[in-house]
Amino acid sequence: MADALRLEGITHSYDGRVVVDRLDLVVPAGETVCLVGPSGCGKTTTLRLAAGLEPLQQGRVVIAGQVVADGRMDRAPERRGVGMMFQDYALFPHLTVAENVAFGLAGRPAEERASRAREMLEQVALADYAGAYPHTLSGGQQQRIALARALAPAPRLLLLDEPFSGLDTRLREDLRADTLSLLRRNGTATLMVTHDSEEAMFLADRLAVMRAGRIEQQGTPREIYDQPASPFVAAFFSRVNRLDGLVVGGRVSTPVLDLPAGDLEEGRRVEVVVRPEAVRLAPAGSPGTDATVTDVRTLGRASLVRLCMPGSGGREWHLEARLMGRDVPEIGSHVAVSVAAGQAFVFPDKSR
Amino acid sequence: MFSDTATWGGPPPGHALRRYWRRPRALTFAVASTVLLLSLPLLVIAAYVFVPAYDVWRHLAGTVLPDYIRGSLLLAVSVGIGTMVVGTGTAWLVTLCRFPGRAILSFALLLPLAFPAYVIAYGYTGILDYAGPVQSLLRSVTGWGLGEYWFPRVRSLPGAAVMMTLVLYPYVYLLARAAFIEQSACVIEVSRTLGCSPWQAFFRIALPLARPAIAGGTALAVMETLNDFGTVQHFGVTTLTTGIFRLWLGMGEAAAAAQLAALLLVAVFVVLMFERWSRGARRFSHSTSRYRSLPRFQLRGTRAALALLACFLPVLFGFLLPAATLARWTIVTSEYWMRPEFLRLAANSFILSAVAAGLAVLIGLFLCYAQRLDRGVGVSFMVRFATLGYAIPGAVVAVGVMIPFAGLDNWVDGLARAHLGVSTGLILSGGIAAVTFAYLVRFMPMALHGIEAGLGKITPNMDDAARLLGRRPVATMREVHLPIMRGSVLTAALLVFVEVMKELPATLILRPFNFDTLAVRAYELATDEQLVQASSAALAIVLVGVLPVIVLARAISRSRPGAGAV
Numbered sequence: 001m002a003d004a005l006r007l008e009g010i011t012h013s014y015d016g017r018v019v020v021d022r023l024d025l026v027v028p029a030g031e032t033v034c035l036v037g038p039s040g041c042g043k044t045t046t047l048r049l050a051a052g053l054e055p056l057q058q059g060r061v062v063i064a065g066q067v068v069a070d071g072r073m074d075r076a077p078e079r080r081g082v083g084m085m086f087q088d089y090a091l092f093p094h095l096t097v098a099e100n101v102a103f104g105l106a107g108r109p110a111e112e113r114a115s116r117a118r119e120m121l122e123q124v125a126l127a128d129y130a131g132a133y134p135h136t137l138s139g140g141q142q143q144r145i146a147l148a149r150a151l152a153p154a155p156r157l158l159l160l161d162e163p164f165s166g167l168d169t170r171l172r173e174d175l176r177a178d179t180l181s182l183l184r185r186n187g188t189a190t191l192m193v194t195h196d197s198e199e200a201m202f203l204a205d206r207l208a209v210m211r212a213g214r215i216e217q218q219g220t221p222r223e224i225y226d227q228p229a230s231p232f233v234a235a236f237f238s239r240v241n242r243l244d245g246l247v248v249g250g251r252v253s254t255p256v257l258d259l260p261a262g263d264l265e266e267g268r269r270v271e272v273v274v275r276p277e278a279v280r281l282a283p284a285g286s287p288g289t290d291a292t293v294t295d296v297r298t299l300g301r302a303s304l305v306r307l308c309m310p311g312s313g314g315r316e317w318h319l320e321a322r323l324m325g326r327d328v329p330e331i332g333s334h335v336a337v338s339v340a341a342g343q344a345f346v347f348p349d350k351s352r
Numbered sequence: 353m354f355s356d357t358a359t360w361g362g363p364p365p366g367h368a369l370r371r372y373w374r375r376p377r378a379l380t381f382a383v384a385s386t387v388l389l390l391s392l393p394l395l396v397i398a399a400y401v402f403v404p405a406y407d408v409w410r411h412l413a414g415t416v417l418p419d420y421i422r423g424s425l426l427l428a429v430s431v432g433i434g435t436m437v438v439g440t441g442t443a444w445l446v447t448l449c450r451f452p453g454r455a456i457l458s459f460a461l462l463l464p465l466a467f468p469a470y471v472i473a474y475g476y477t478g479i480l481d482y483a484g485p486v487q488s489l490l491r492s493v494t495g496w497g498l499g500e501y502w503f504p505r506v507r508s509l510p511g512a513a514v515m516m517t518l519v520l521y522p523y524v525y526l527l528a529r530a531a532f533i534e535q536s537a538c539v540i541e542v543s544r545t546l547g548c549s550p551w552q553a554f555f556r557i558a559l560p561l562a563r564p565a566i567a568g569g570t571a572l573a574v575m576e577t578l579n580d581f582g583t584v585q586h587f588g589v590t591t592l593t594t595g596i597f598r599l600w601l602g603m604g605e606a607a608a609a610a611q612l613a614a615l616l617l618v619a620v621f622v623v624l625m626f627e628r629w630s631r632g633a634r635r636f637s638h639s640t641s642r643y644r645s646l647p648r649f650q651l652r653g654t655r656a657a658l659a660l661l662a663c664f665l666p667v668l669f670g671f672l673l674p675a676a677t678l679a680r681w682t683i684v685t686s687e688y689w690m691r692p693e694f695l696r697l698a699a700n701s702f703i704l705s706a707v708a709a710g711l712a713v714l715i716g717l718f719l720c721y722a723q724r725l726d727r728g729v730g731v732s733f734m735v736r737f738a739t740l741g742y743a744i745p746g747a748v749v750a751v752g753v754m755i756p757f758a759g760l761d762n763w764v765d766g767l768a769r770a771h772l773g774v775s776t777g778l779i780l781s782g783g784i785a786a787v788t789f790a791y792l793v794r795f796m797p798m799a800l801h802g803i804e805a806g807l808g809k810i811t812p813n814m815d816d817a818a819r820l821l822g823r824r825p826v827a828t829m830r831e832v833h834l835p836i837m838r839g840s841v842l843t844a845a846l847l848v849f850v851e852v853m854k855e856l857p858a859t860l861i862l863r864p865f866n867f868d869t870l871a872v873r874a875y876e877l878a879t880d881e882q883l884v885q886a887s888s889a890a891l892a893i894v895l896v897g898v899l900p901v902i903v904l905a906r907a908i909s910r911s912r913p914g915a916g917a918v
Contacts, residue, residue: 048816051816051820052819053816053819053820076819076824077816077819077820078819078820078821078822078823078824080820082820083820083821084816084817084820086813086816086817087813088811088813090811090813090814090816090817092814092817092818092832092836093809093836094832094835094836103818103821103831104820104821104822106822106823107822149817149821150820153821153822
């Protein structure tokens with residue numbers, strides 16, 4: 001089966017400013033791919049290029065094996081068989097919920113339109129609101145209507161632009177789960193854009209991390225979390241500790257860590273990224289580095305512990321640990337710090 | 353809330369349609385031509401400032417010019433003060449107090465908007481003149497005869513100021529009321545917790561917060577005052593407007609008339625700047641978006657009666673009394689308006705208004721969509737410039753249209769005579785083209801504002817959503833834009849229609865020979881002191897004028913903050 005979407009060498013600029021730079025991306029049939037990155041990194045533009053809402057300047061867009069845009073030809077959005085849900089939902093205010101959902105079913109018999117719209121509304125549990133107007137519904141309900149409307153014509157590809165950004169945190173988590181099951185049930189290949197890393201991890205089969213118009217890393221959520229290709233990618237998915245170091249004798253040394261430097265040359269400055277949950281604490285005297293607890297913050301299920309340890313030349317090192325459970329050291333106590341194997345990442349320091 | 357991607361590297365709005373507009377230059381050119389054409393009268397007037405007409409000016413300056421300026425200035429100041437007091441006072445009473453009849457009065461206070469100032473002036477002249485019912489009653493009660501008692505003359509500058517205040521205060525009322533309602537109850541309540549009494553809260557918080565709106569409404573009323581011709585002409589008050597008429601029609605001094613028009617324009621633009629400035633300041637007027645219905649002070653007994661009276665008197669004198677008078681006269685002159693001639697007048701008015709409204713909406717739609725499709729600021733700026741027309745008094749527009757149109761006609765006629773041996777006559781200035789064009793200059797901005805508001809309800813993402821759900825651009829227009837905008841477009845057309853119906857000075861100067869409208873006939877009959885005969889035409893204008901008041905009242909009742917959202 002052909003991939004639902006292939007973007008090949010896409011480059012796009014507004015008024016001379018490059019926002020998408022030689023981007024390649026594949027959405028396999030039936031999979032959900034999340035394009036994540038900070039605001040302004042070009043992810044929404046990528047989505048719009050795939051939809052045909054923006055004329056392609058350079059590269060190729062292939063949907064379900066058919067080239068729909070290659071710089072010479074550019075198939076109109078209404079002829080691409082693509083569904084899209086917008087950040088502001090863009091529901092039509094003059095149409096009822098049912099009419100909104102049935103909007104993309106024009107050309108089919110009235111009977112079929114009505115039954116398909118009803119089916120989609122049932123899938124999002126809003127069948128009771130068929131006759132209501134969008135502005136009378138809550139934000140979460142509007143989001144589900146927008147999703148139902150995009151899915152109703154059974155598109156070959158679904159595009160989601162920041163689908164949960166307008167909702168509050170609690171609602172967002174509920175809708176995320178609902179959306180995931182809806183996508184699975186319909187088996188629709190999906191390309192979703194978000195700046196929320198947790199959301200991306202939760203929904204995606206594959207992730208593509210984007211930065212300044214380029215894709216920095218692609219892979220499964222696990223791969224990207226466990227083997228980030230850059231400090232940016234590592235830091236995008238959680239708070240991280242950043243330590244600087246030097247390659248000496250083929251190893252990188254910091255007070256808490258001693259890691260193989262891989263193929264980094266001798267004397268090179270490096271950045272070591274450690275996730276807070278990889279930091280392990282043990283009673284003072286156990287194997288590890290001595291540290292003082294300077295602050296403890298309880299987040300409910302987990303706690304954040306700030307640590308301070310002396311380094312060479314009167315320098316202090318600070319580290320943040322994230323501990324699960326209730327067994328948390330007291331402020332001012334001494335502990336032994338170590339880092340879980342394989343959860344610290346070494347990158348050449350490019351800032352200097 | 354959703355601005356994240358829109359401000360960050362996102363495409364400008366309108367892209368989905370722009371994609372199919374392949375020649376943006378042609379669009380800019382078309383907008384520029386339209387705006388230039390609509391600015392023609394303004395440019396002509398501006399150009400005439402440099403045409404020497406010293407002799408006329410020396411004569412004017414020595415004789416009537418000081419009178420013109422004094423008349424316009426006195427009127428503007430007194431109407432400004434009058435509308436400010438009446439408009440703000442009534443707005444405050446209906447929004448912040450509770451008394452019997454408040455709900456009905458809050459809408460009834462808009463009714464005087466239906467009256468053009470000259471029509472109410474005709475009504476009161478009939479009521480208050482020597483032969484009118486008031487003085488007749490006075491004489492029959494007291495037995496006094498002619499010249500044996502003093503009675504205020506309605507046909508005077510103060511009389512004109514009162515007439516205009518009666519019909520123009522709703523501008524201030526509307527904006528002040530909106531400002532009082534917009535003010536968050538929290539702001540008022542916080543002032544109470546900080547030790548203000550209800551009265552202090554009004555004077556120290558509510559009134560200063562509403563000041564920009566009050567100033568804006570007053571500026572609109574003053575601009576209408578400067579625009580007025582019918583009232584001052586009927587009352588024999590000399591102002592810049594009547595001066596333009598005298599120079600143009602009476603003395604045939606085109607250059608001097610244009611220069612007087614320029615002087616009037618300067619006055620109007622001073623007021624306009626004031627209005628813009630006050631609108632700019634308004635942005636800072638409320639700092640919180642938490643609304644609750646305002647706490648209203650319950651009035652009882654005498655105070656309630658006084659409040660009721662204060663709000664009822666403007667409605668009585670601004671609408672009920674003159675409307676009833678016109679209605680009574682219309683009934684006793686049925687032999688006049690039941691003739692086919694009256695139907696012809698009504699048809700003329702209707703045709704002119706409908707043509708102007710239709711064209712104004714078409715041009716307004718074109719400019720609005722051009723703004724949506726164009727990414728640059730150039731088009732937007734040009735469209736803003738075209739909206740200045742609403743500030744230009746009708747008499748000024750008329751002079752600015754007549755000069756180039758007549759010139760063009762003479763030139764074409766000359767060419768035709770020289771080369772073809774026939775006279776083409778007055779192609780442009782002789783037909784309804786000139787007067788329609790003047791209406792467009794003056795009232796298209798009104799249509800534009802309404803259409804812009806309607807188009808603003810359609811987000812660019814709605815366009816995109818329709819496209820992705822299988823609609824071509826034309827189908828998107830038909831199925832999304834048309835139904836959403838229909839109401840706004842019709843309202844815009846209605847507003848222009850009614851304004852054209854009421855318009856007097858430009859119609860008087862520019863209408864084709866023997867082409868009379870209701871407004872013109874009312875004016876002519878009133879000039880001949882046949883006020884009773886003028887009543888049917890005047891009443892017809894007022895009745896049509898009530899339509900937009902109803903639309904306005906409905907729009908207000910739907911758009912109160914916190915009362916349902918769209």
